[in-house]
Amino acid sequence: MTQTAKAAKKTSSAKAKAPAEAKAAPEVKKPTSKKKQALAFPFTAIVGQEEMKLSLILNIIDPRIGGVLVMGHRGTGKSTTVRALAEVLPLITRVKDDIYNRTVEQYVEAESGKKGAAAINPADVKTEQIPVPVVDLPLGATEDRVCGTIDIEKALTSGVKAFEPGLLAQSNRGFLYIDEVNLLDDHLVDVLLDVAASGKNVVEREGISIRHPARFVLVGSGNPEEGELRPQLLDRFGLHARIITINDVAKRVDIVKRRREYDEDPEAYLKKCTREQQKLQKKIVAAQELLTQVTMDDKVLTDIARLCMNLGIDGHRGELTITRTAYAFAAYKGQTTVTMEHVKEIAGLCLRHRLRKDPLETVDAGEKIDRELAKVLGEAEATA
Amino acid sequence: MIAFTDIVGMDLAKQALMLLAVDPSLGGVVIPSAVGSGKSTLARAFADILPDGTPFVELPLNVTEDRLIGGVDLEATLASGQRVVQHGVLSKAHKGVLYVDSLSLLDSSAVSHIMDAMSRGVVLVEREGLSEVHPASFMLVGTYDPSDGEVRMGLLDRIGIIVPFTAQNDYRARKKIVNIVMGTRDREDTDDELRMLRGLIEAAKEQLSHVSMTNEQIKGLIQTAISLGVEGNRVDIFAIRAAIASAALAQRTEVDDEDLKLAMKLVLVPRATRMPEREATEEEMAQDEPPPPEEEQPEAEDENAPPDNPDADAEEEQEETPDMIEELMMDAMETELPDNILNISLASKKKAKSGSRGEALNNRRGRFVRAQEGEMKSGKVALIPTLISAAPWQHSRRQDKKMSGRPAGALIINKEDVKIKKFRDKSGTLFIFMVDASGSMALNRMRQAKGAVASLLQNAYVHRDQVALISFRGKQAQVLLPPSQSVDRAKRELDVLPTGGGTPLASALFTGWETAKQARTKGISQIMFVMITDGRGNIPLKAAYELNAEKAPKEELEKEIEALALSIQADGVASIVIDTQMNYLSRGEAPKLAQKLGGRYFYLPNAKAEQIVEAALS
Incomplete structure (x- = not known):
């Protein structure tokens, strides 16, 4: 918390945006994690697993990439990494105390559209800065808590029908994390698919009719040996990062040492990592700002399309994801032009889970993508 | 009630529980043991050596989700007009012990919740209008009988200590147990001993932060984990904690060889997926997936690494295991696995336990x-x-x-x-594939057979069915893949299936039937055998456990197969026999087998994969 507050101060003043807000920042309320995680292992202190870390960072830079699915061995730091994310996330501006984390525009649009409501002047709306919410969706969650429901206490005590927002509301403009996503109950998967597709959550019940924005970056993790993911849900994830046991002794010794140091005195350890954490956060913010200036040559786009076609990927989500991810990756590298070099680095992440599943296939998905990439690149060079 | 100190034998399990009492961050202790070995008595007696007032919660196997996690207490809510929250079992075990008897029989959704609570240290209650966080940091003590099935690996991964499986058979010890049960021991002695033990543990707890461990020792444990093919990195930390707790119990300030050995024995060896001597093949190293295209962005790496990496210079010596460590490891292995290397291969197989998606x-x-x-x-x-x-x-x-x-x-x-x-x-069907890998098959059409199996697997994936894979060659059949939804694993096993040797058809039927029966106890009702064979069984059942028993008269062989086939049919297991025999060689064994099983018969060269799929599903 102290960290975020500090970070909050820094970023908002760096942006030189509304000094009054910068002052208010230390009191920033974490809407989602207020009571949940006290301390998390610092993101920048996590050894290895670069694929997962990069995927998460790219999704912060551009949430439209569509989330990450992290699949891999047990005990390799999947959930530690995702839970560590909150501390390096930049701040967002929302309408003050808005339970749906809406921007001023979203707020004005939704609220002035209501029956009998007076027009709202955007200038009058108070705002605040909050860290990007990271919401944990536990496996045992019930549908009413996910979507929101009547406030039971108010209803019992005063008979008022008030809407109590659920996890989807909390995660608007943030991250929704599901550990063991492959074990999630089907009815919850249905809800998620529905909301993820529309970006809206609709709750209709006698006297309650709520429609609120619910755009979130879906992050799932799991171990493929415990069960497979439903294909529709698989397709929803923009990126698919794999994670494996690190078999390098030196790295593992390093992991153990860091963990032990953290366990002994978490606060001191966090303090030690503050500089790194802030550095990363700054880099992400810079990339977010740079993103609008990034451009891509039509030729690169053609190559991407050809790659997807050669791999026999259904639909266009593959191309879209590669393009967006390549933009974000270029921005992260501080560059303003997307090249095939960028595409090469991220193609595996974007396409691995979109290849058709063929039990007879002995070639690994990653290898197949690399091979086709080499072909496309070869062709590209030949024509150039 | 039998006290902790009164329990005879099971020294390793006792040691394990004491380590846990010293350092609860070890997560828990799992004790696999046969029926009647006193494992649950010991687990319950664990409370004796914990400080007074430590919660000890026993989890019933049939626990419902709301009892496990917590929820609204209706009665109190209606009475008071305010929302009253009832804590679940997980949160009631906070700062204490959660005990599960028959851990392997626990419902998979309950297992998932326990795993979740263990990884967070809290329970997130997001149900029925409630959004709360309840502290739930507990030690999990689980006992189970391995013949009931295995515990989900994901859960074991969060539990620090797994006591190596031993069947208790020492009759003198038993006699002593009986004496205690009969009450011949002096109550006062027991109390004194317990007091002493508790004092010892308290002292060890204080000692914990004073115990140091050398870099070499840490490296040794990690090296061991790698050479045993232990999955994940979490285990390293458990091993180190166990070694330190062991040193603390002995009131030492330095970890010594005995501590390391104990840590290997209780933390690493039970999770081994391979024998250490053998150089791991590429495939095994990659295990599930080949290593990612790890072109690590050196830039990102540098930035993420802390400015001072204390271990950067140690890198060059990483490859060699210090001799001392290797010796210790072999020692730890030998003491626990006298002639039973099976335990190890078992560990590698149980990874593929049935996905809970089957439910x-x-x-x-x-x-x-x-x-x-x-x-x-x-x-x-x-x-x-x-x-x-x-x-x-x-x-x-x-x-x-x-x-x-x-x-x-x-x-x-x-x-x-x-x-x-x-x-x-559990829903869906369990397909048990039995692939004849005998010498005659190598001649025949292994490739085609594999193709047929692969398309059935593909189908099983789409229909969320479960698959199991049994191969039979040489003396007996072998379960390559227990019922699972991991089509990938089945495929991989099939790819590397060796061929050669006799055809233990009876053993295959027997093993398949056993697998079917086990699946039934887990609620899978529809089971189908898919046998890919020429039907020419020539090895009797007894060859599996008797030396020089590979030969048997033809009548005996036929009788065995017939008896088994009829029982399997009577048990309601459906079957398909896919005949792989060359036409001109066939003496009609496979059709006969299909008939005895009451199943359908296909002649492979004619059968298109789609037809087989259709038949299997109709």
Whole structure:
């Protein structure tokens, strides 16, 4: 918390945006994690697993990439990494105390559209800065808590029908994390698919009719040996990062040492990592700002399309994801032009889970993508 | 009640529990042991050596989700008009022990919740309008009988200590146990011993932060983990904690060889997926997936690394295991695995335990897990959840004019309030593939057979069915893949299937039947055998356990197979026999087998994969 507050101060003043807000920042309320995680292992202190870390960072830079699915061995730091994310996330501006984390525009649009409501002047709306919410969706969650429901206490005590927002509301403009996503109950998967597709959550019940924005970056993790993911849900994830046991002794010794140091005195350890954490956060913010200036040559786009076609990927989500991810990756590298070099680095992440599943296939998905990439690149060079 | 100190034998399990008492961050202790070995008595006696007032919660196997996680206490809520929250079992075990007897029989959704709580140290309650966080940092003590099935690896991964499996058979020790049960021991002695033990543990707890461990020792444990093929990096930390706790118990300030050996024995060896001597092949190293295209962005790496990496210079010596460590490791292995290397291969196989996706929620059968919105006609109404969901609306509904005719005291329940019970039941079909890998098959059409199996697997994936893979060659059949949904694994096993040797057909039938029976106890009702063979069994059942028993008269062989086949048919297992025999060689064994099994027969060269799939599913 102290960290975020500090970070909050820094970023908002760096942006030189509304000094009054910068002052208010230390009191920033974490809407989602207020009571949940006290301390998390610092993101920048996590050894290895670069694929997962990069995927998460790219999704912060551009949430439209569509989330990450992290699949891999047990005990390799999947959930530690995702839970560590909150501390390096930049701040967002929302309408003050808005339970749906809406921007001023979203707020004005939704609220002035209501029956009998007076027009709202955007200038009058108070705002605040909050860290990007990271919401944990536990496996045992019930549908009413996910979507929101009547406030039971108010209803019992005063008979008022008030809407109590659920996890989807909390995660608007943030991250929704599901550990063991492959074990999630089907009815919850249905809800998620529905909301993820529309970006809206609709709750209709006698006297309650709520429609609120619910755009979130879906992050799932799991171990493929415990069960497979439903294909529709698989397709929803923009990126698919794999994670494996690190078999390098030196790295593992390093992991153990860091963990032990953290366990002994978490606060001191966090303090030690503050500089790194802030550095990363700054880099992400810079990339977010740079993103609008990034451009891509039509030729690169053609190559991407050809790659997807050669791999026999259904639909266009593959191309879209590669393009967006390549933009974000270029921005992260501080560059303003997307090249095939960028595409090469991220193609595996974007396409691995979109290849058709063929039990007879002995070639690994990653290898197949690399091979086709080499072909496309070869062709590209030949024509150039 | 038998006290901790009165229990005879099971020294390793006792040691394990003491380590846990010293350092609860070890997560827990799992004790696999045969029936009647006193494992649950020991686990319950664990409370004796913990400080007074430590919660000890026993988890019933049939626990429902709301009891496990917690939820709204209806009675208190209605009485007080305020939402009253009831803590679940997980949170009741906070700062204490959660004990599960028959851990391997625990429902997979309950296992998932326990795993979740263990990784967070809290329970997130997001249900029925509640959003709360309850502390739930507990030690898990689990006992189970391995013949009931294995514990999910994901859960074991969060538990620090796994006591190596030993069958207790020492009759003198048993006699002593009996004496204690009969009450021949002096109560006072027991009390004194317990007091002493508790004092020892308290002292060890204080000692814990003073114990140091050298870099070499840490490296040694990690090296061991790698050479045993232990999955994940979490185990390293458990091993180190166990070694330190062991040193603390001995009131030492430095970890010594004995501590390392104990840590290997209790933490690393039980998770081995391979024998250490053998150089791991590429494939095994990659295990599930080949290593990612790890072109690590050196830039990102540098930035993420802390400025001072204390271990950068140690890198060059990483490859060699110090001799001392290797010796210790072999020592730890030998003491625990005298002539039983099977344990190790078992560990590598149980990874593929059936995916819980094979279970589906339904409205009629299985075990009640939760209540959910639904039509009254579509299932059994869950009364209390329906009342809970109706309660908050009563006030406003009564003010509604349409309802004014109702008597004052009556509850007004709408269609939308109705919750029906959801049950968890394994669904889908279990396909048990039995692939004949004998010498004659190598001649025949292994490739085609593999193709047919592959398309069936593909289909099983789409239909969320489970698959198991049994191969038979040489002396006996072998379960390559226990019932699982991991089509990938089945495929991989099939790819590397060696061929050669005799055809132990009877053993295959027997093993398949056993697998089927086990699946039944887990709720899978539909089972189908898919046998890919020429039907020419030539090895009797007894060859599996008797030396020089590979030969048997033809009549005996036939009798065995017939008896088994008829029993399997009577047991309601459906079968398909895919004949791989060359036409001109066939003496009609495979059709006969199909007939005895009451199953369908296909001749492979004619059978298209799609036809087989169709037949299997019809």
